[in-house]
Amino acid sequence: MTTTAARTSPRKRAGNGAARRIDADEIGLDALVGHAGYAVRRFQIWIFQDFIKTLGDVDIRPTQYSVLTVIGANPGLSQMAVAKRLGIERARLVHLLDSLEQRRLVKRIKSKTDRRSHALHLTRQGETALARFKRLAAEHERHVEDKIGKENRERLLRILADFT
Template sequence: MARNSPAPRSAKSRAGIRPLPGRARSENGNAHSDLMNGEIGLDALAGHAGYAVRRFQIWVFQDFIRTLGAVDIRPTQYSVMTVIGANPGLSQMAVAKRLGIERARLVHLLDSLEQRDLVSRVKSAADRRSHALHLTARGRTALAQFKRLAAEHERHVAEKLGKENRKKLLQILSDFT
Protein backbone atom coordinates (compact mmCIF):
# COMPACT_ATOMS: atom_id res chain seq x y z
CA MET A 1 0.00 0.00 0.00
CA ALA A 2 2.68 2.47 0.87
CA ARG A 3 4.46 3.72 -2.20
CA ASN A 4 7.60 5.78 -2.11
CA SER A 5 5.76 8.89 -3.20
CA PRO A 6 6.49 12.30 -1.77
CA ALA A 7 4.26 13.71 0.90
CA PRO A 8 1.32 15.75 -0.37
CA ARG A 9 2.19 19.37 -1.08
CA SER A 10 0.14 22.38 -0.12
CA ALA A 11 -1.82 24.28 -2.76
CA LYS A 12 0.75 27.09 -2.73
CA SER A 13 3.73 24.81 -3.34
CA ARG A 14 1.83 23.00 -6.10
CA ALA A 15 1.35 26.38 -7.76
CA GLY A 16 5.11 26.91 -7.63
CA ILE A 17 5.04 29.50 -4.86
CA ARG A 18 7.49 28.61 -2.11
CA PRO A 19 9.08 30.62 0.66
CA LEU A 20 12.38 32.21 -0.30
CA PRO A 21 15.38 30.23 0.97
CA GLY A 22 16.74 31.63 4.19
CA ARG A 23 13.60 33.67 4.88
CA ALA A 24 11.52 33.01 7.93
CA ARG A 25 7.81 33.37 7.60
CA SER A 26 6.15 36.37 9.15
CA GLU A 27 4.19 36.08 12.38
CA ASN A 28 1.06 35.16 10.47
CA GLY A 29 2.97 32.42 8.66
CA ASN A 30 2.80 34.09 5.26
CA ALA A 31 6.05 34.99 3.49
CA HIS A 32 4.00 36.94 0.93
CA SER A 33 2.99 39.48 3.57
CA ASP A 34 6.69 40.08 4.26
CA LEU A 35 7.12 40.96 0.61
CA MET A 36 4.17 43.32 0.74
CA ASN A 37 5.59 45.03 3.84
CA GLY A 38 8.95 45.73 2.19
CA GLU A 39 10.82 43.32 4.44
CA ILE A 40 12.70 41.57 1.67
CA GLY A 41 16.24 40.62 2.63
CA LEU A 42 19.05 41.78 0.35
CA ASP A 43 21.59 39.12 1.35
CA ALA A 44 24.91 39.85 -0.38
CA LEU A 45 23.51 42.88 -2.22
CA ALA A 46 23.73 44.88 0.99
CA GLY A 47 27.53 44.75 0.67
CA HIS A 48 27.76 45.49 -3.06
CA ALA A 49 28.91 49.01 -3.91
CA GLY A 50 27.29 48.81 -7.34
CA TYR A 51 23.89 48.03 -5.86
CA ALA A 52 24.15 50.91 -3.37
CA VAL A 53 25.36 53.34 -6.05
CA ARG A 54 22.50 52.33 -8.37
CA ARG A 55 19.90 52.82 -5.61
CA PHE A 56 21.40 56.22 -4.80
CA GLN A 57 21.41 57.11 -8.50
CA ILE A 58 17.69 56.29 -8.70
CA TRP A 59 17.00 58.56 -5.72
CA VAL A 60 19.17 61.34 -7.20
CA PHE A 61 17.47 61.15 -10.61
CA GLN A 62 14.00 61.11 -9.07
CA ASP A 63 14.80 64.19 -7.00
CA PHE A 64 16.40 65.94 -10.00
CA ILE A 65 13.34 65.24 -12.15
CA ARG A 66 11.00 66.37 -9.38
CA THR A 67 13.02 69.55 -8.71
CA LEU A 68 13.41 70.48 -12.39
CA GLY A 69 10.04 69.09 -13.51
CA ALA A 70 8.48 72.50 -14.03
CA VAL A 71 11.09 73.36 -16.68
CA ASP A 72 10.88 69.94 -18.38
CA ILE A 73 14.58 69.12 -18.37
CA ARG A 74 16.05 65.67 -17.77
CA PRO A 75 19.46 64.94 -16.20
CA THR A 76 21.12 64.02 -19.50
CA GLN A 77 19.71 67.09 -21.27
CA TYR A 78 21.00 69.26 -18.43
CA SER A 79 24.44 67.63 -18.68
CA VAL A 80 24.62 68.18 -22.43
CA MET A 81 23.54 71.81 -22.17
CA THR A 82 25.99 72.47 -19.34
CA VAL A 83 28.93 71.04 -21.30
CA ILE A 84 27.94 72.93 -24.47
CA GLY A 85 27.50 76.14 -22.46
CA ALA A 86 30.97 75.73 -20.93
CA ASN A 87 32.55 74.76 -24.29
CA PRO A 88 30.78 76.49 -27.20
CA GLY A 89 31.64 74.97 -30.56
CA LEU A 90 32.32 71.42 -29.40
CA SER A 91 31.48 68.68 -31.86
CA GLN A 92 28.72 66.16 -31.22
CA MET A 93 31.40 63.46 -31.04
CA ALA A 94 33.33 65.35 -28.35
CA VAL A 95 30.20 65.87 -26.22
CA ALA A 96 29.16 62.23 -26.60
CA LYS A 97 32.63 61.01 -25.64
CA ARG A 98 33.01 63.37 -22.67
CA LEU A 99 29.63 62.48 -21.18
CA GLY A 100 29.67 58.79 -22.12
CA ILE A 101 26.53 59.03 -24.26
CA GLU A 102 26.01 56.84 -27.31
CA ARG A 103 26.22 58.96 -30.46
CA ALA A 104 22.79 57.89 -31.73
CA ARG A 105 21.21 58.78 -28.38
CA LEU A 106 22.94 62.15 -28.39
CA VAL A 107 21.61 62.92 -31.88
CA HIS A 108 18.06 62.27 -30.67
CA LEU A 109 18.65 64.36 -27.55
CA LEU A 110 20.09 67.24 -29.59
CA ASP A 111 17.11 67.06 -31.96
CA SER A 112 14.78 67.60 -28.99
CA LEU A 113 16.87 70.48 -27.60
CA GLU A 114 17.05 72.06 -31.05
CA GLN A 115 13.26 71.80 -31.45
CA ARG A 116 12.94 73.71 -28.16
CA ASP A 117 15.36 76.37 -29.50
CA LEU A 118 17.87 75.67 -26.72
CA VAL A 119 20.77 74.34 -28.81
CA SER A 120 21.93 74.96 -32.37
CA ARG A 121 24.13 72.85 -34.62
CA VAL A 122 26.37 74.78 -36.97
CA LYS A 123 28.38 73.10 -39.72
CA SER A 124 32.00 73.05 -38.68
CA ALA A 125 34.34 75.20 -40.76
CA ALA A 126 37.15 72.70 -40.15
CA ASP A 127 35.19 69.50 -40.97
CA ARG A 128 32.06 69.59 -43.12
CA ARG A 129 30.95 66.21 -41.69
CA SER A 130 30.88 67.65 -38.19
CA HIS A 131 28.65 70.14 -36.39
CA ALA A 132 29.71 72.66 -33.78
CA LEU A 133 27.25 72.87 -30.89
CA HIS A 134 26.14 76.15 -29.34
CA LEU A 135 23.47 77.27 -26.93
CA THR A 136 20.97 79.66 -28.44
CA ALA A 137 20.16 82.91 -26.64
CA ARG A 138 17.09 81.15 -25.26
CA GLY A 139 19.30 78.19 -24.29
CA ARG A 140 21.70 80.40 -22.32
CA THR A 141 18.81 81.97 -20.42
CA ALA A 142 17.22 78.58 -19.80
CA LEU A 143 20.51 77.04 -18.65
CA ALA A 144 20.91 79.78 -16.03
CA GLN A 145 17.48 78.86 -14.67
CA PHE A 146 18.28 75.13 -14.86
CA LYS A 147 21.49 75.70 -12.89
CA ARG A 148 19.58 77.52 -10.13
CA LEU A 149 17.15 74.60 -9.88
CA ALA A 150 20.00 72.07 -10.04
CA ALA A 151 21.64 73.90 -7.11
CA GLU A 152 18.39 73.39 -5.18
CA HIS A 153 18.54 69.70 -6.09
CA GLU A 154 22.14 69.54 -4.82
CA ARG A 155 20.92 71.04 -1.52
CA HIS A 156 18.47 68.12 -1.31
CA VAL A 157 21.37 65.71 -1.85
CA ALA A 158 23.34 67.44 0.91
CA GLU A 159 20.33 67.18 3.22
CA LYS A 160 20.03 63.47 2.47
CA LEU A 161 23.74 62.68 2.92
CA GLY A 162 24.99 65.50 5.11
CA LYS A 163 27.29 68.20 3.72
CA GLU A 164 30.55 66.45 4.66
CA ASN A 165 29.41 63.08 3.30
CA ARG A 166 28.34 64.74 0.05
CA LYS A 167 31.78 66.33 -0.21
CA LYS A 168 33.47 62.98 0.50
CA LEU A 169 31.25 61.21 -2.04
CA LEU A 170 32.15 63.72 -4.75
CA GLN A 171 35.82 63.28 -3.91
CA ILE A 172 35.54 59.47 -4.13
CA LEU A 173 33.61 59.60 -7.39
CA SER A 174 35.90 62.20 -9.00
CA ASP A 175 38.06 59.38 -10.41
CA PHE A 176 35.11 58.39 -12.58
CA THR A 177 34.23 61.80 -14.05
Protein backbone atom coordinates in the same frame (compact mmCIF):
# COMPACT_ATOMS: atom_id res chain seq x y z
CA MET B 1 31.39 23.19 -5.76
CA THR B 2 30.54 21.89 -2.30
CA THR B 3 27.74 23.32 -0.25
CA THR B 4 29.59 25.89 1.80
CA ALA B 5 28.08 29.13 0.64
CA ALA B 6 24.95 27.62 -0.80
CA ARG B 7 22.31 28.73 1.65
CA THR B 8 23.00 31.69 3.85
CA SER B 9 20.63 31.42 6.76
CA PRO B 10 17.13 31.60 5.34
CA ARG B 11 15.34 33.81 7.78
CA LYS B 12 12.06 32.06 7.59
CA ARG B 13 11.20 28.43 7.26
CA ALA B 14 8.64 28.26 4.50
CA GLY B 15 7.57 24.66 4.27
CA ASN B 16 5.57 25.41 1.18
CA GLY B 17 2.79 27.96 1.15
CA ALA B 18 3.93 31.27 2.56
CA ALA B 19 2.79 31.27 6.12
CA ARG B 20 2.03 34.57 7.81
CA ARG B 21 1.87 38.12 6.61
CA ILE B 22 5.24 39.63 5.82
CA ASP B 23 5.91 43.15 6.88
CA ALA B 24 7.73 44.02 3.66
CA ASP B 25 10.74 45.60 5.34
CA GLU B 26 11.69 42.62 7.45
CA ILE B 27 12.93 40.87 4.33
CA GLY B 28 16.63 40.16 4.42
CA LEU B 29 18.79 41.26 1.54
CA ASP B 30 21.55 38.84 2.43
CA ALA B 31 24.50 39.25 0.08
CA LEU B 32 23.03 42.39 -1.45
CA VAL B 33 24.08 44.36 1.59
CA GLY B 34 27.75 44.88 1.02
CA HIS B 35 27.36 45.17 -2.70
CA ALA B 36 28.32 48.64 -3.78
CA GLY B 37 26.42 48.30 -7.03
CA TYR B 38 23.11 47.74 -5.31
CA ALA B 39 23.45 50.72 -3.02
CA VAL B 40 24.62 52.93 -5.85
CA ARG B 41 21.74 51.86 -8.06
CA ARG B 42 19.15 52.68 -5.41
CA PHE B 43 20.80 56.00 -4.69
CA GLN B 44 20.98 56.87 -8.34
CA ILE B 45 17.27 56.20 -8.78
CA TRP B 46 16.50 58.48 -5.87
CA ILE B 47 18.78 61.22 -7.12
CA PHE B 48 17.43 61.15 -10.67
CA GLN B 49 13.86 61.25 -9.49
CA ASP B 50 14.59 64.27 -7.33
CA PHE B 51 16.42 65.97 -10.19
CA ILE B 52 13.54 65.34 -12.59
CA LYS B 53 11.04 66.60 -10.06
CA THR B 54 13.06 69.68 -9.12
CA LEU B 55 13.59 70.59 -12.77
CA GLY B 56 10.07 69.54 -13.63
CA ASP B 57 8.79 73.04 -14.33
CA VAL B 58 11.42 73.58 -17.00
CA ASP B 59 11.15 70.02 -18.30
CA ILE B 60 14.85 69.21 -18.30
CA ARG B 61 16.19 65.75 -17.58
CA PRO B 62 19.65 64.97 -16.25
CA THR B 63 21.12 63.99 -19.60
CA GLN B 64 19.78 67.09 -21.29
CA TYR B 65 21.22 69.20 -18.51
CA SER B 66 24.64 67.63 -18.92
CA VAL B 67 24.61 68.27 -22.66
CA LEU B 68 23.62 71.90 -22.25
CA THR B 69 26.22 72.45 -19.56
CA VAL B 70 29.05 71.04 -21.63
CA ILE B 71 28.08 72.98 -24.72
CA GLY B 72 27.71 76.14 -22.66
CA ALA B 73 31.18 75.74 -21.22
CA ASN B 74 32.76 74.71 -24.54
CA PRO B 75 30.99 76.36 -27.45
CA GLY B 76 31.82 74.99 -30.87
CA LEU B 77 32.28 71.37 -29.88
CA SER B 78 31.36 68.65 -32.35
CA GLN B 79 28.71 66.08 -31.54
CA MET B 80 31.38 63.43 -31.41
CA ALA B 81 33.37 65.37 -28.83
CA VAL B 82 30.33 65.95 -26.63
CA ALA B 83 29.26 62.33 -26.88
CA LYS B 84 32.70 61.05 -26.00
CA ARG B 85 33.11 63.44 -23.09
CA LEU B 86 29.75 62.58 -21.56
CA GLY B 87 29.84 58.88 -22.35
CA ILE B 88 26.76 59.11 -24.54
CA GLU B 89 26.42 57.21 -27.80
CA ARG B 90 26.59 59.55 -30.70
CA ALA B 91 23.45 57.91 -32.05
CA ARG B 92 21.65 58.87 -28.88
CA LEU B 93 23.01 62.41 -28.89
CA VAL B 94 21.38 62.97 -32.27
CA HIS B 95 17.91 62.71 -30.75
CA LEU B 96 18.85 64.72 -27.71
CA LEU B 97 20.07 67.55 -29.91
CA ASP B 98 17.04 67.30 -32.17
CA SER B 99 14.88 67.92 -29.14
CA LEU B 100 17.03 70.72 -27.73
CA GLU B 101 17.24 72.38 -31.13
CA GLN B 102 13.48 72.28 -31.56
CA ARG B 103 13.21 74.06 -28.23
CA ARG B 104 15.59 76.73 -29.55
CA LEU B 105 18.16 76.10 -26.84
CA VAL B 106 20.95 74.81 -29.10
CA LYS B 107 22.15 75.50 -32.62
CA ARG B 108 23.93 73.09 -34.96
CA ILE B 109 26.25 75.16 -37.14
CA LYS B 110 27.96 73.56 -40.09
CA SER B 111 31.67 73.53 -39.43
CA LYS B 112 33.80 75.03 -42.17
CA THR B 113 36.97 73.23 -41.26
CA ASP B 114 35.35 69.79 -41.30
CA ARG B 115 32.25 69.63 -43.41
CA ARG B 116 31.18 66.38 -41.82
CA SER B 117 30.72 67.83 -38.37
CA HIS B 118 28.56 70.37 -36.61
CA ALA B 119 29.75 73.04 -34.21
CA LEU B 120 27.38 73.14 -31.27
CA HIS B 121 26.37 76.41 -29.65
CA LEU B 122 23.77 77.63 -27.21
CA THR B 123 21.27 80.10 -28.58
CA ARG B 124 20.71 83.36 -26.75
CA GLN B 125 17.69 81.94 -24.97
CA GLY B 126 19.65 78.76 -24.46
CA GLU B 127 22.12 80.68 -22.36
CA THR B 128 19.57 82.42 -20.20
CA ALA B 129 17.63 79.20 -19.87
CA LEU B 130 20.73 77.31 -18.78
CA ALA B 131 21.34 79.91 -16.09
CA ARG B 132 17.93 79.11 -14.69
CA PHE B 133 18.51 75.39 -14.98
CA LYS B 134 21.70 75.77 -12.99
CA ARG B 135 19.88 77.49 -10.18
CA LEU B 136 17.34 74.69 -10.04
CA ALA B 137 20.09 72.09 -10.22
CA ALA B 138 21.76 73.76 -7.26
CA GLU B 139 18.49 73.48 -5.40
CA HIS B 140 18.40 69.78 -6.24
CA GLU B 141 21.92 69.44 -4.94
CA ARG B 142 20.73 70.90 -1.68
CA HIS B 143 18.14 68.14 -1.49
CA VAL B 144 20.98 65.66 -1.77
CA GLU B 145 22.71 67.34 1.14
CA ASP B 146 19.55 67.12 3.18
CA LYS B 147 19.31 63.43 2.38
CA ILE B 148 22.82 62.17 3.06
CA GLY B 149 24.44 65.08 4.87
CA LYS B 150 26.69 67.86 3.71
CA GLU B 151 29.93 66.12 4.63
CA ASN B 152 28.86 62.80 3.18
CA ARG B 153 28.01 64.43 -0.10
CA GLU B 154 31.44 65.99 -0.31
CA ARG B 155 33.09 62.74 0.68
CA LEU B 156 31.15 60.99 -2.04
CA LEU B 157 32.13 63.54 -4.66
CA ARG B 158 35.76 63.10 -3.69
CA ILE B 159 35.56 59.32 -3.86
CA LEU B 160 33.98 59.37 -7.29
CA ALA B 161 35.97 62.26 -8.73
CA ASP B 162 37.79 60.02 -11.18
CA PHE B 163 34.59 59.05 -12.93
CA THR B 164 33.65 62.53 -14.05
